[in-house]
Amino acid sequence: MKKIQDCKVLGVKNLNDDTYILELTTPETPEIIAAGNFAEIKVDHTPDVFLRRPLSIFDVDYTNKKISFFIKITGKGTALLKEAELEQNINIIYPLGNSFKPEANGNALVIGGGSGIAPLLLLANELKIKKSEITFLLGGRKNTDIHLFKEFEKYGTVLITTEDGSLGEKGRVTDHSIFNSINGFTKIYTCGPNPMMKAVGEIASANDIPCEVSLENMMACGFGACLCCVTETHEGNKCVCTEGPVFNVNDLKW
Amino acid sequence: MVDLKVKVHELEFKNPVTTASGTFGFGEEFEEFIDLNRLGGIFVKGLTLHNREGNPYPRMAETPSGMLNAVGLQNKGIDYFINNIYPRIKEYDTEIIPNVNGSTVEDYIEVTERINEIEDINAIELNISCPNVKEGGMSFGISCPSAIAVTEAVREVYDKTLIVKLSPNVTDICEIAKAVEGAGADSISLINTLLGMAIDPHTRKPILSTLTGGLSGPAVKPVAIRMVWQVYNAVKVPIIGMGGIMNAEDTIEFMLAGSSAIQVGTANFIDPEVSIKIIDGITSYMGKYKIDSVSDLIGAMDVEELY
Ligand SMILES: Cc1cc2nc3c(=O)[nH]c(=O)nc-3n(C[C@H](O)[C@H](O)[C@H](O)COP(=O)(O)OP(=O)(O)OC[C@H]3O[C@@H](n4cnc5c(N)ncnc54)[C@H](O)[C@@H]3O)c2cc1C
Ligand SMILES: Cc1cc2nc3c(=O)[nH]c(=O)nc-3n(C[C@H](O)[C@H](O)[C@H](O)COP(=O)(O)O)c2cc1C
Numbered sequence: 001m002k003k004i005q006d007c008k009v010l011g012v013k014n015l016n017d018d019t020y021i022l023e024l025t026t027p028e029t030p031e032i033i034a035a036g037n038f039a040e041i042k043v044d045h046t047p048d049v050f051l052r053r054p055l056s057i058f059d060v061d062y063t064n065k066k067i068s069f070f071i072k073i074t075g076k077g078t079a080l081l082k083e084a085e086l087e088q089n090i091n092i093i094y095p096l097g098n099s100f101k102p103e104a105n106g107n108a109l110v111i112g113g114g115s116g117i118a119p120l121l122l123l124a125n126e127l128k129i130k131k132s133e134i135t136f137l138l139g140g141r142k143n144t145d146i147h148l149f150k151e152f153e154k155y156g157t158v159l160i161t162t163e164d165g166s167l168g169e170k171g172r173v174t175d176h177s178i179f180n181s182i183n184g185f186t187k188i189y190t191c192g193p194n195p196m197m198k199a200v201g202e203i204a205s206a207n208d209i210p211c212e213v214s215l216e217n218m219m220a221c222g223f224g225a226c227l228c229c230v231t232e233t234h235e236g237n238k239c240v241c242t243e244g245p246v247f248n249v250n251d252l253k254w
Numbered sequence: 255m256v257d258l259k260v261k262v263h264e265l266e267f268k269n270p271v272t273t274a275s276g277t278f279g280f281g282e283e284f285e286e287f288i289d290l291n292r293l294g295g296i297f298v299k300g301l302t303l304h305n306r307e308g309n310p311y312p313r314m315a316e317t318p319s320g321m322l323n324a325v326g327l328q329n330k331g332i333d334y335f336i337n338n339i340y341p342r343i344k345e346y347d348t349e350i351i352p353n354v355n356g357s358t359v360e361d362y363i364e365v366t367e368r369i370n371e372i373e374d375i376n377a378i379e380l381n382i383s384c385p386n387v388k389e390g391g392m393s394f395g396i397s398c399p400s401a402i403a404v405t406e407a408v409r410e411v412y413d414k415t416l417i418v419k420l421s422p423n424v425t426d427i428c429e430i431a432k433a434v435e436g437a438g439a440d441s442i443s444l445i446n447t448l449l450g451m452a453i454d455p456h457t458r459k460p461i462l463s464t465l466t467g468g469l470s471g472p473a474v475k476p477v478a479i480r481m482v483w484q485v486y487n488a489v490k491v492p493i494i495g496m497g498g499i500m501n502a503e504d505t506i507e508f509m510l511a512g513s514s515a516i517q518v519g520t521a522n523f524i525d526p527e528v529s530i531k532i533i534d535g536i537t538s539y540m541g542k543y544k545i546d547s548v549s550d551l552i553g554a555m556d557v558e559e560l561y
């Protein structure tokens with residue numbers, strides 16, 4: 001059930017200059033969250049940030065009524081949210097969108113870039129419950145862009161690429177040597193910048209590996225009312241906020 | 255108990271708060287958030303004769319206190335609405351009002367004729383003001399002869415309440431308003447979005463795939479209030495006002511300027527409960543100022559003893 005709720009700020013944890021984790025306390029036990037679900041967050045105070053901001057749910061703690069977001073500053077709204085004060089109320093609408101369909105007993109390749117790693121820890125947890133093996137491939141421009149290495153390591157092998165070579169293999173994620181032999185993987189899950197997901201999708205299709213991508217189209221509402229967020233599919237335009245954000249890569253026309 | 259009922263031609267709204275076409279889906283999208291039965295009415299997403307995919311993404315740009323959209327009337331066509339959507343939403347105890355669009359006068363007539371077959375739909379809103387389609391849309395609403403032609407043609411095939419929605423992208427709004435009133439409109443709704451544009455200074459590219467789009471939200475409110483006031487003084491038919499309404503006070507402002515009812519648009523995206531909050535807010539306002547009937551507010555701006 002979708003809820004509109006005022007949540008109290010529990011903390012802002014800085015991971016580096018432009019990336020942080022925002023933790024909120026929900027007034028009631030959080031709604032059930034599946035990996036890929038997102039929330040629309042109201043950033044108050046300024047006419048410049050008029051609309052809500054869509055953010056993937058990074059983590060949820062049902063017992064302690066906590067919900068958190070992994071946020072990369074890309075503009076005004078994400079910068080303002082970082083200044084949120086303890087105990088301040090932040091209004092969210094959640095849970096929104098569909099979710100990843102984690103495979104049981106599979107061998108998963110989970111690829112994240114930039115803020116796209118946000119839904120991947122919840123996904124890892126679901127994959128683990130379903131007894132899938134997991135290999136993570138995380139990409140960034142430089143070593144400080146790679147976050148939460150230790151958290152991912154709890155669920156599987158973590159591979160890294162950086163464009164400047166300061167950590168892991170040098171290059172983009174799709175340059176990683178793992179792609180020399182990926183036929184052992186039974187499914188690929190990815191979230192990150194569109195060019196990265198497109199490149200991953202092409203490799204997946206070429207190797208006949210099922211692949212899910214989570215899109216980050218610009219949204220005005222987040223719950224199917226405005227039709228602003230569409231992506232072109234083989235069945236016409238679909239709303240990323242209600243029929244996505246997670247799509248089977250073969251359904252997309254990009 | 256305060257009396258919230260308002261009349262727009264033969265339509266009786268249980269209160270003046272309705273939701274604007276294109277910003278409220280088909281109502282269902284809000285079912286988990288609010289009690290839709292409390293609304294005066296729901297103007298559903300713009301409908302065309304055939305399926306339309308709308309414009310390519312990106313279709314939206316945020317702007318100060320507002321947004322530009324270039325959705326371009328994406329919808330599955332009138333038959334899909336009648337067969338698949340209407341049966342689900344007709345049970346709501348509120349006026350469901352289709353927003354009728356076309357590329358040609360014939361399109362408008364055909365869509366209207368199909369809707370006319372539905373007994374429980376008491377009104378249509380003729381959209382001659384969509385700025386986001388290449389053919390038809392706003393081009394009908396920015397010149398008197400074409401606005402008259404389409405209104406007269408639809409009037410001929412439609413006996414129930416005919417609301418014509420005007421574009422603010424004109425030099426003289428009163429001229430168009432008088433023209434559609436003369437052509438048989440029972441009510442006028444305004445304003446549709448203002449034609450606007452946004453460019454990304456870093457990439458030097460336009461933000462919208464269509465370059466231009468329609469501006470909505472509080473940024474347009476003063477323009478909308480002014481136009482409602484001008485039209486109120488130019489025509490006799492009731493007016494349904496909209497443009498940037500965010501709360502009950504904005505609504506009162508629109509009513510004082512001459513609106514018999516209002517539509518809440520972009521505000522629904524930010525607060526899906528806003529329409530209900532507005533109804534409650536109007537009730538408190540009436541209590542505070544001891545107003546028995548909300549219709550006493552229509553056009554009641556006090557211009558005596560200015561300063
Ligand atoms: C379903 C979904 C889930 C998301 N999850 C996360 C997440 O978990 N963590 C996270 O950090 N970000 C996430 N994003 C992206 C996030 O919503 C945007 O970065 C944010 O809205 C930007 O707001 P801003 O005010 O900071 O930037 P603005 O000042 O609005 O814009 C700054 C720049 O970013 C661009 N931009 C704005 N919104 C988007 C967008 N949605 N996609 C691409 N470019 C955009 C603008 O064109 C502009 O160039 C998600 C987006 C979606 C749709
Ligand atoms: C995303 C979006 C889609 C819209 N679609 C339609 C439409 O299909 N038909 C129509 O007559 N008006 C449409 N409009 C215009 C609104 O109904 C309304 O006239 C306008 O947004 C001004 O009101 P507001 O500032 O309260 O949003 C749309 C507006 C938005 C923002």
Ligand code: FES
Pocket residue numbers: 218219220221222223224225226227228229230239240241242
């Ligand atoms: S963002 Fe409004 S429909 Fe998807």
